[in-house]
Amino acid sequence: MPNDAPHRLLLDNLNTATLLLDERLCLEYMNPAAEMLLAVSGQRSHGQFISELFTESPEALAALRQAVEQAHPFTKREATLIALSGHPLVVDYAVTPIVEHGRNRLLVEVHPRDRLLRITKEEAQQSQLETTRLLVRGLAHEIKNPLGGIRGAAQLLARELPDEALRDYTNVIIEEADRLRNLVDRMLGSNKLPQLTQGNIHEVLERVASLIEAESQGRVPLLRDYDPSIPEVLIDQEQMIQAVLNIARNALQALMESRTQEAPQIILRSRALRQFTIGHQRHRLAVRIEIIDNGPGIPSELQETIFYPMVSGRPDGTGLGLAIAQNIISQHQGLVECESQPGHTVFSISLPLEQGAAFT
Structure with missing residues (x-):
């Protein structure tokens, strides 16, 4: 000494x-x-x-x-x-x-180096999010305009057809145009800003837990690991439920589709963080929500792009759930991260806890 x-x-x-x-x-x-x-x-x-x-x-x-x-x-x-x-x-x-x-x-x-690495990763993630938003909005504009014309033309054609049976074909055109339009709207996400109120984050987790337990019908146990000392936080409760549910539902689907999983489980965890950095801003208090599963994990080639729209590891997946969740968390000035390896996948949501924080 x-x-x-x-x-x-x-x-x-x-x-x-x-x-x-x-x-x-x-x-x-x-x-x-x-x-x-x-x-x-x-x-x-x-x-x-x-x-x-x-x-x-x-x-x-x-x-x-x-x-x-x-x-x-x-x-x-x-x-x-x-x-x-x-x-x-x-x-x-x-x-x-x-x-x-x-x-x-x-x-x-x-x-x-943790803080510097996290800031670099968050900057890259935010840049990817903004690029994706611009790309999706431009693509949506180019798709929705012709779809509207196709739908309108099909409706006019249906009125002129003499045979009622032939209208089944125009109905298919109209229904498929509507389906594509709804898909594009889901890709764009909601333009509605969060309606922020003081809320208990554990009410959000309990709502998600009840929905996941109902969907799994007891086949996948769900464990709670909460920190009861976490104070209320400014959130849009319905939007936050949607974000957490999208992630938890992905975990459930991965576990239920895994043929080698012997004892599947999902853990919902909450923790308070002190002096935590989100982006360039250091917060005196933050809350972290973790959705953990012991499934097969996310393929390494997808881990850098899982928050992009239309990127999915499942054959029948739309790849929109995580993109929507990221957009909601971003609107709450929060951060969502993922670490995955076979047998252990963790999605972490970090939200600032300071009262009166500015939200956009």
Whole structure:
């Protein structure tokens, strides 16, 4: 631990998480930024081996030992550390050997990357959403105009046909034109802005749970894991039910269509988040809703495009449910994300909890 008071004061006030390890890779000092990042107490952790604070890979531990023995500095980018809480942290860290009075120690500076990676991902997602909206609106305009003409012509033709049986064909034209028009309208989504009121997010989840349980008829158990301390949030309750239901229904369909699934289940989870970033804005409080299933997972080639309209992993899917859900969440200034692998798929919805937040 640094004994010089000015140096200690400087390290204590750095925003960069900093640790000092002795030659055995045991903790001599960590500053408050490191305590916050790793969610541990520096005083209680003093003298503990580095792997008792967080774990990475055996290769990383070997690199730290080599840095001590050979006084060899190194930097690692986008490393994933597993904290004691089990939460993964994506970080860059730099290791600098310090040789003093015959002792070899390591100064480790840790820079979290989670927030930067999330901002980059959110910017790309928002850009994709805006591009998709423009594309869909342009395509809808080009489709709906000819459809209206086709429908009108079919109606006029039906009036002139002498044989009633022949009108069955014009009725098919009219019905198919209407079906395509409804599909285009669903692609466009609602132009109605959210009607925001203070609401309990668990009422939304319970409504979704009741609908999913009715649809599954007991074949897929639904588990609740709620944080009852979450305060009310400004939402359009009906729209939020639609967004969560679209995601949960996808999970249900994937589980029911999977032939290898032995014990399918869906989990609805809610958690409060502190100091959480959505886009470029950092929120003091946010709520996260997670829809988790243990189904076959989303194919890797679809994971980057699942929120696009008409993209679906199911042969009979329209690919509109997730696009509509994303649009609703975006109108609430929220964020929807997905992580998927075989046996574990998580859709996360994050919403700001501050009162009086501006919605568009």
